[in-house]
Amino acid sequence: MHLSPRAFRPRVLQITQPVDGGVARVVADLTRAQLAADLAVTVACPDGFLAGTLRSLGAEVRPWPAGRAPGPALASEVARLARIVTDVRPDVVHAHSAKAGLAARLAVRGRIPTVFQPHAWSFEAVNGVMAALARGWERRAARWTGRVVCVSQAERRRGERAGIRARWSVIPNGVAPDRFRPAAGTDHRTDPGSDAVRSRLLAGVAPGAPVVVCVGRLCRQKGQDVLLAAWERVRGQVPEARLVLVGDGPDRARLRSLAPESVLFAGPVAEAAPWYRAADLVVLPSRWEGMALAPLEAMACGRPVLVTDVDGAREALPPTLAARCLVPPEDPAALADHAAALLLDPPAREAMGRQGRAHVLATHDVRHTAAAVTAVYRELLGVGPAAGVPSARPTETTEAIDTTEAEAIEYRESSHP
Template sequence: MDGGVAGVVTELVRAQRAAGFVVTVACPEGGLGQALRELGADVRHWPATRAPGPSLPGEVHRLARVVDEVRPDVLHAHSAKAGLAARLTVRGRIPTVFQPHAWSFEAVGGLTAAVATAWERWGARWTAGVVCVSEAEHLRGLRAGVRANWRVIPNGIDPARFRPAADDAVRAALAPLAGLDPAALLVVCVGRLCRQKGQDVLLEAWPSVLRRVPGARLALVGDGPQERGLRHHASEGVLFAGAVANPVPWYQAADLVVLPSRWEGMALAPLEAMACGRAVVVTDVAGARESLPPGHRAHCLVPAGRPRPLADALTRTLLDPSLRESLGHQGRRHVLTAHDVRYSAEAVADLYRELLDAGSTVAHRAEHTECRERIRS
């Protein structure tokens, strides 16, 4: 309901509505549902929790009612929990596309990871297509033993919405709200405050950055389960901006954007930042690595979970304005070429059409066979 998955769903719905699709979205009440209604989607209230648990049977039952009412041609389930509930609900009776947005078994360990892996293998039989947002996510699924009709469709963003702007003007507008010093160098991290996104590593690295770049500021944009602990360990120069409906001004105000994730499918934040003409520093995990243009990797990739290399990369980039400007220009061109949401939405639509055509062929063959049997009898 928040973070990158919500962003992907919103941009996909926006593009699908513009292309003339009739789109119904089942989700819990909240900001995502309201945003999708404003785009013209039919939003159905589906009470559901983030993780599997005792509420799952009731969630499946409620989702079944929605499916019966809407009678969709294709069902597209985003993220592990929705993928679990949707496939248990439909069990292959409707062409079902599953998009994991990072595999469930990567977020857990031990017995829980084994159970999650076993489910993904089993659930694939009720899945007409699996959409991975990076080649690395696809390979992780294969290595886990998931057998599926695969599509790798990189995440896309709207370059008309995420676009460059004069950072001094944007920062001046944000300053009264966020307490920013318009003259200070600003590092921005946009993401849910959780272990996956690695803000704890970033806060451990920040004092080293501050010693070498006095007066620099770090803004954490987002909320999440680790917020209290992160606040407790935050040092000087760190601002908690909270969740925001529109992160664009924060990207535009930044001198540098950082995403210190431990794992990713393909994060939106680096793509959004590059579309805004900003240099990025990301950890060398598969989904983040694939989001960068090849020329960025020497400057912008750091090992995951290691504060010192992260601090060094942030410091080096902050102290080199010409490098930041060059990386920002290259990043914008890369997004326009490879990550425009229109390309992603059309690739998804092509998959829908393929599944519907295949279903029509199967139905036609079945009808033809039934007709022949009637003639024989």
């Protein structure tokens, strides 16, 4: 298909499951930017909060009742999605995360240019036979994928090491700097706006108490259990410190059972920015990622971050901050000592917040991310890169090479995407 660059208005079908956490925020931000650029956008996803948000932006939403994990309902989910594709007649299909990537590529099978964005590989979440099945599926599905879009070079390299031979584009995550921004300053002690936020969100917490905030789905991937294991060691060095876990997920009950009284559970929130602004330090102790959104959002709000050194973490940070912002994954002692040192050093936190905000504005603006994604669509549709479209970050591409039949597995064997 060939479209004139001046008349480039493809019909894009975004497909997503999950519908919460960072993936949902990426889909919402991308949809917002694509609608602003006058693309025709339809999103297929399970009904709920994300669907309502997308409709409020002006996107067409097609309900796609699909579970988060593959299972006995997979065949019917693929059939429903195939009917949506037939009805929408998109020029480009863009599938987000493992489950949507599984169903979309089975439904389309390369008949329409298809972009797959893993948002962290599915085989990282499982072990043994399940991981082997997931890697086998991804190797086979590459033949039905016009482009695999990774959010970090580390994520792309992990895919290559798993034997996935695809055409790659690396487009780092971005955030909206008008939504994620500081209040009046970078330190709540001299920032009346942030102080008001703290008093509203953290009733009962002393105004001067150092506050650590962790924003993310309550699940094994995000590592809140590691942070809880580190927390008493933090409190041993900073006795007044309080920890707030923002989000919901399958591990909520277990995490509550592990948490001391100094830990608050905020639950799911519609907007995370006020919680970042209320924090002295934002921590994300993930076990694996592609490139997490929470640290980018926190830095955009002018807050210092402490994250585990997993895929995408170094690429998301200003190079000068890596030594202070990174700790090994699953190391509670290192996490505690770094967090306590930062809580005891307000000038360092303030400087880190300023550097982080400047870094996000320069390299992780969601408008640049959306423009880079649109450039991928142009290339797949034979239009070529858009003249004058800024690149989000350097994009690396290699040519597709089909997997061999010996590498392929039948998708019905896989019980994980």
